[in-house]
Amino acid sequence: MAATCEPNQNPWLSHSVRIAGITREIPGVLTLDLEFEDSARAATWAFRPGQFTMLYVPGVGESAISISGDAADTGRIRQTIRDAGNVTHSLTGLPIGATIGLRGPFGSSWPVDECRGRDVILVAGGIGLAPLRPVIYHMLHHRQQYQELTLIVGARDPALLLYPGEFEHWRTQGLNIIPTVDHADESWRGGVGVVTTVLERLWLRSPAETMLMTCGPEVMMWYTMQTALGRGIPAGSLFLSMERNMNCAIALCGHCQFGPYFLCREGPVFRFEQLRSILRIDDL
Amino acid sequence: MTESAAVPGIVAPAMNSGDSSDFIGNRRPESFLLRDDLQLLMRRLQEDGYTIVGPKVDQDAIVYGELTGVSDLPQGWTDQQQPGKYRLVPRDDQRMFGYVPGPHSWKQFLFPPSAIVATAQRVGSSWQMSTQDEPAPRYAFLGVRSCELSAIAIQDKVFLGGAFVDPHYEQRRDAVLLIAVNCTQAAPVCFCTSMKTGPRCQSGFDLALTEIDTGFLVEIGSERGRLLVEALPLRPAVSEEIRAGERGRADAERQVTKQMNTEGLHDLLLEQLKSPHWETVAERCLSCTNCTMVCPTCFCSSVTEVSDLSGDRVQRERQWDSCFNVDFSRVNGIPSRDSISSRYRQWLTHKLATWQDQFGTSGCVGCGRCITWCPPGIDLTEEVRTLRQLAESPQLTAAIGETASSSLPPNTAPQNTTEGRG
Amino acid sequence: MTLDAPNLLKMLASTRFAEGLTHQDLQSLGRAARLLEVPAGHVLFREGQREDAVFVVFSGHVRLSMKVPGRGDITILTAGPGDLVGWSGLISDGIMTATATTTDFCRLLALSSTQLKQSCDADPQLGYVLMKRLAQVISRRLVATRIQLLDVFAERRNHS
Ligand SMILES: Cc1cc2nc3c(=O)[nH]c(=O)nc-3n(C[C@H](O)[C@H](O)[C@H](O)COP(=O)(O)OP(=O)(O)OC[C@H]3O[C@@H](n4cnc5c(N)ncnc54)[C@H](O)[C@@H]3O)c2cc1C
Ligand code: SF4
Ligand code: SF4
Numbered sequence: 001m002a003a004t005c006e007p008n009q010n011p012w013l014s015h016s017v018r019i020a021g022i023t024r025e026i027p028g029v030l031t032l033d034l035e036f037e038d039s040a041r042a043a044t045w046a047f048r049p050g051q052f053t054m055l056y057v058p059g060v061g062e063s064a065i066s067i068s069g070d071a072a073d074t075g076r077i078r079q080t081i082r083d084a085g086n087v088t089h090s091l092t093g094l095p096i097g098a099t100i101g102l103r104g105p106f107g108s109s110w111p112v113d114e115c116r117g118r119d120v121i122l123v124a125g126g127i128g129l130a131p132l133r134p135v136i137y138h139m140l141h142h143r144q145q146y147q148e149l150t151l152i153v154g155a156r157d158p159a160l161l162l163y164p165g166e167f168e169h170w171r172t173q174g175l176n177i178i179p180t181v182d183h184a185d186e187s188w189r190g191g192v193g194v195v196t197t198v199l200e201r202l203w204l205r206s207p208a209e210t211m212l213m214t215c216g217p218e219v220m221m222w223y224t225m226q227t228a229l230g231r232g233i234p235a236g237s238l239f240l241s242m243e244r245n246m247n248c249a250i251a252l253c254g255h256c257q258f259g260p261y262f263l264c265r266e267g268p269v270f271r272f273e274q275l276r277s278i279l280r281i282d283d284l
Numbered sequence: 285m286t287e288s289a290a291v292p293g294i295v296a297p298a299m300n301s302g303d304s305s306d307f308i309g310n311r312r313p314e315s316f317l318l319r320d321d322l323q324l325l326m327r328r329l330q331e332d333g334y335t336i337v338g339p340k341v342d343q344d345a346i347v348y349g350e351l352t353g354v355s356d357l358p359q360g361w362t363d364q365q366q367p368g369k370y371r372l373v374p375r376d377d378q379r380m381f382g383y384v385p386g387p388h389s390w391k392q393f394l395f396p397p398s399a400i401v402a403t404a405q406r407v408g409s410s411w412q413m414s415t416q417d418e419p420a421p422r423y424a425f426l427g428v429r430s431c432e433l434s435a436i437a438i439q440d441k442v443f444l445g446g447a448f449v450d451p452h453y454e455q456r457r458d459a460v461l462l463i464a465v466n467c468t469q470a471a472p473v474c475f476c477t478s479m480k481t482g483p484r485c486q487s488g489f490d491l492a493l494t495e496i497d498t499g500f501l502v503e504i505g506s507e508r509g510r511l512l513v514e515a516l517p518l519r520p521a522v523s524e525e526i527r528a529g530e531r532g533r534a535d536a537e538r539q540v541t542k543q544m545n546t547e548g549l550h551d552l553l554l555e556q557l558k559s560p561h562w563e564t565v566a567e568r569c570l571s572c573t574n575c576t577m578v579c580p581t582c583f584c585s586s587v588t589e590v591s592d593l594s595g596d597r598v599q600r601e602r603q604w605d606s607c608f609n610v611d612f613s614r615v616n617g618i619p620s621r622d623s624i625s626s627r628y629r630q631w632l633t634h635k636l637a638t639w640q641d642q643f644g645t646s647g648c649v650g651c652g653r654c655i656t657w658c659p660p661g662i663d664l665t666e667e668v669r670t671l672r673q674l675a676e677s678p679q680l681t682a683a684i685g686e687t688a689s690s691s692l693p694p695n696t697a698p699q700n701t702t703e704g705r706g
Numbered sequence: 707m708t709l710d711a712p713n714l715l716k717m718l719a720s721t722r723f724a725e726g727l728t729h730q731d732l733q734s735l736g737r738a739a740r741l742l743e744v745p746a747g748h749v750l751f752r753e754g755q756r757e758d759a760v761f762v763v764f765s766g767h768v769r770l771s772m773k774v775p776g777r778g779d780i781t782i783l784t785a786g787p788g789d790l791v792g793w794s795g796l797i798s799d800g801i802m803t804a805t806a807t808t809t810d811f812c813r814l815l816a817l818s819s820t821q822l823k824q825s826c827d828a829d830p831q832l833g834y835v836l837m838k839r840l841a842q843v844i845s846r847r848l849v850a851t852r853i854q855l856l857d858v859f860a861e862r863r864n865h866s
Contacts, residue, residue, distance in 0.1 A: 059591045260641035
């Protein structure tokens with residue numbers, strides 16, 4: 001299920017994309033709208049929710065960045081970037097009109113098809129909502145194919161919740177959104193507490209018929225999995241997206257290995273069962 | 285070494301022994317190439333446009349490099365190897381391939397230590413990105429050992445067997461001609477028989493030679509190999525030569541004394557991920573990366589940016605990297621294998637266990653390089669033996685755990701790894 | 707706000723807190739329970755004050771907060787359906803460690819600590835079951851607090 005970067009092409013080739021729009025999200029995080037300079041490449045571009053690309057700033061380097069936009073939106077690629085280090089700092093400092101390189105899309109994807117007919121819970125922490133946003137778009141476009149849809153989204157404080165401007169629209173389209181933060185003052189109307197606390201008391205129609213996807217810090221994902229299992233959701237219905245530094249994204253460089261997996265090839269999205277035995281082994 | 289490749293005192297055997305139809309098992313009959321005629325083979329390769337790469341003496345070791353002729357070969361040299369030690373020593377005969385592989389492997393030619401994978405050129409306010417598509421060299425490898433043929437087959441799976449094919453490796457690999465040489469001796473670090481990779485070359489070569497005092501028994505392994513020898517003065521080997529070759533190959537087989545029990549090794553190692561033994565190895569390992577550099581199958585690399593002075597032209601340069609480097613693997617910018625024990629564990633379990641999951645083969649061919657070139661002489665076969673013993677005896681594991689925990693707090697929270705970093 | 711006993715029991719039985727309790731246990735609990743329906747902004751108890759009731763949230767949310775000098779009223783947790791709040795009354799002197807304010811319309815079951823403790827003393831079997839349940843609640847709260855303490859969303863930045 002791996003390769004969707006065009007076959008028969010040198011996988012090291014970056015395609016030129018132009019920054020067509022910039023949305024400032026929260027401090028240090030923004031979303032770029034990218035457009036291919038080559039219309040032929042634009043015409044064949046497609047991705048599945050959960051996949052990522054390698055964004056390239058010549059002279060600085062490449063970073064793995066998830067696609068956070070709508071797969072149905074064929075004209076542009078949206079990616080949400082947090083200024084964390086060299087490349088991401090450079091990516092978040094470019095003006096509209098600048099050209100960067102893009103390889104991909106790469107990696108595995110969220111099980112949006114497997115989720116049909118079921119209840120779906122998304123648990124996102126911090127910028128972990130970015131790779132899940134394409135799932136939200138997809139499921140809301142095909143709302144009738146799914147049963148209960150819930151998004152539990154956690155952040156450090158209310159000002160650090162990602163994409164709050166879209167919550168209202170998503171709610172009207174049938175997504176139950178439960179934001180929860182670690183700290184807040186009296187003005188905050190949402191919940192305070194960790195995502196697992198919310199998951200703990202979430203009403204479940206039928207745990208056996210529920211699928212859960214999570215993305216966020218590893219500790220958060222681990223406890224989310226434990227809580228979900230405790231609530232009776234089968235291990236085979238739990239999915240998570242992992243992060244390790246990536247260099248080539250084509251399973252040739254060895255950096256993103258985690259146990260038997262290349263995160264860029266078998267991941268970043270895994271079924272919990274694949275990782276269960278190795279996720280909590282120190283320094284693996 | 286002198287120019288003369290002729291060996292005094294050695295007389296070519298008579299050609300009329302009449303037993304040229306000797307078959308060894310189901311193998312093709314071997315032909316014979318006189319020692320002096322090896323240069324004809326090399327000349328032929330050069331005429332065909334090949335760059336010949338093979339063994340030569342350099343910096344007190346037998347390494348692989350470009351050869352201009354027979355005189356470059358390490359004739360009359362051999363080596364002594366043991367854990368952590370390598371010594372070049374003269375032979376008392378004039379064999380050209382009378383050595384066991386040294387620090388180099390053929391991977392440095394198929395997967396160069398440094399290569400430009402892509403470039404970017406500033407054009408106005410934008411960037412033009414392309415890949416380096418210059419023609420790859422056409423190599424003829426001379427002197428490939430059986431374990432090395434296996435190593436190449438393993439890297440084929442890595443670079444060519446997945447959804448994404450590495451174009452650099454592919455071009456070089458497609459063009460390469462492989463002239464194997466069967467081992468007629470082995471070092472104490474060799475364990476190819478355990479890994480079922482040698483010492484006899486079975487397949488994957490164009491030609492396979494077996495060196496005897498008078499010359500070479502030649503086995504043809506491909507159509508390319510057949511065409512190559514067509515123009516050479518080969519004659520059918522006589523039984524005496526065939527027997528000499530058999531003796532040499534049997535010597536090698538007998539000299540492989542090191543063994544590694546691979547039975548159930550995959551599961552065994554993965555069940556030992558929490559073993560205290562990794563800490564014990566870490567007390568000796570320097571994390572110097574030598575083992576990964578000399579290993580003929582290790583493939584890790586990193587791409588870095590190399591800009592010209594103006595910053596308008598950028599080359600993306602891929603260089604060998606190693607899982608023993610502390611920031612090789614990171615989670616959210618923090619090294620995920622901060623301890624030497626975790627890095628040694630990653631290396632060993634990858635070689636011998638998870639490689640199976642990834643590529644359907646072991647990542648080790650039993651060449652012993654990582655044993656010889658490890659400064660403190662850590663021997664993976666010994667580590668595997670210990671881990672096996674520990675797996676079979678939980679009491680032993682507990683005992684080690686206690687000694688390890690007295691010096692190193694196991695399982696401590698990650699605070700000590702993050703301090704002073706973020 | 708009164709509810710006949712069978713309905714109150716049914717409500718209690720449907721909460722996560724009561725999951726797996728026997729009918730008999732439920733009846734003992736039910737005797738100490740009363741239904742509370744309050745609008746948003748209602749203060750159930752205040753930090754530092756004595757409160758006899760333990761609340762099981764049936765619907766709606768309750769904000770638990772603490773006064774921090776110089777920082778005002780800091781929310782530490784939002785409790786929701788199935789959660790137990792005010793349990794310090796069950797295990798100590800009943801002095802509340804936080805302030806509980808409803809954030810929306812809430813239906814709660816208020817259980818008298820005094821009465822519960824009496825029932826437990828009289829029926830050690832019930833006491834054991836109840837304390838075990840309480841221990842689960844506290845341990846879950848502890849894990850959540852730990853995750854919160856790990857500050858997993860903390861951002862590190864390091865530019866060279
Ligand atoms: C599959 C995948 C998807 C990803 N998706 C996204 C995404 O959608 N948006 C996004 O912003 N990032 C994403 N990341 C993370 C992103 O790839 C890294 O943050 C980025 O590569 C860091 O590179 P850099 O050159 O900016 O930092 P470097 O210069 O390599 O790092 C310098 C320093 O920055 C800090 N740092 C680096 N990376 C991180 C990190 N991830 N978290 C915290 N601190 C860090 C460390 O202190 C580090 O020492 C993803 C990663 C993967 C593997
Ligand atoms: S792991 Fe050691 S013995 Fe095995 S192939 Fe690599 S260098 Fe040779
Ligand atoms: S095992 Fe030996 S060669 Fe490998 S990193 Fe450790 S010290 Fe270096």
